[in-house]
Structure formats: C-alpha cells, structure tokens
Amino acid sequence: MNIFNVLLHNFTLRPRTLPPEDRVAYPEGFRGELGHQAELCTLCGTCAYVCSPGAIHLEKGPEAGAWNYDTGRCTFCGRCAEYCPTHALALATRPVGLFEERAVQQIEHVVAYQHCTRCGATILPLPAETLVRLYHNPEAAQEAMKANRLCPKCRGYVESQRFKLGLGGQPD
16 A cells, blocks of 8 residues: 555656756866867867877868868867867867767868968968967057968068068168
C-alpha cells in the first residue's frame, strides 16, 4: 500500500526537467565553436603551429591560400584564437551540437592574395583593423596602410628613396 502513496505523491509534483527553451546559461569564458574571418587572415601559420591536435592546416597556392579546419580533431583549447595576431579566429560562446550535421566536418576558407601596388607581386597585407590596433591611431594606420600594400622588396626601395631624399640626395 505504501507504493501507491509514493506514486500518488510523485504524480502531484511538477516536472523537474527543464524544457529546452529554459536552458541554463553557459558560464563566462565558455569555449564553443571556432569562427574564422578570412578577410582578417594573413595565413601566417600561427594557429596551425599552436594547434596540438592538428585540427588546422594551411595550404598556400600561387593566387590564393586556404585555411582548413577539422572540427572532429579540435579540442576547443582556444590557443589558436589566443595567439592569432590579427584576431581572425574567435571561439563562440555557444557549443557545437553533438548531434548536428556539422558536428564533424572539414571547413575550408579561401584567403585571396592581393597584389603589390608598385610591382604587382602577390602579397597578404595586414588588415586595416590590425593596423589601427597596432598604431592606436587611425591617422597613423592610414600612413602605414600605404606601405602595407607594397611587397617587402618595393617597401625597402621606397624607404631607401625616402632616406636618400632626407639626406639631400636625388631619387633614382
């Protein structure tokens, strides 16, 4: 007879499970899905270097490069986003769904090279947002952006010409 009292008592209580829309908020600093912004990426290789499980690979071609990410190998340690010099990587504050279709897949983003404004060689300049962050001043970043659009060889030539003019010499 005691079991019937327990069952009756349990039927009169509210359910203890939360519906999906009443989920508990994720804690501060939660590391979820990795996001990559191809327009900020310079294919420097820092993310691939610090990725212990080898989830990130870079491929450099003649006209464009590719940033490859294997979600199945990622441990969500966050080192890639922490060390990315241009802040092209960020971990979302939402988790990767275990049963979603994209839970394990290969993600590839193409990073297009740009051309030197002087000789036409292929380069990957720093993004404008990165220059503003490095120079702490939008005006100084604009000046650096002019030199940033040149390949290293042309940048050295332009700087040597500027130095010659500063010493009173004639440009070549």
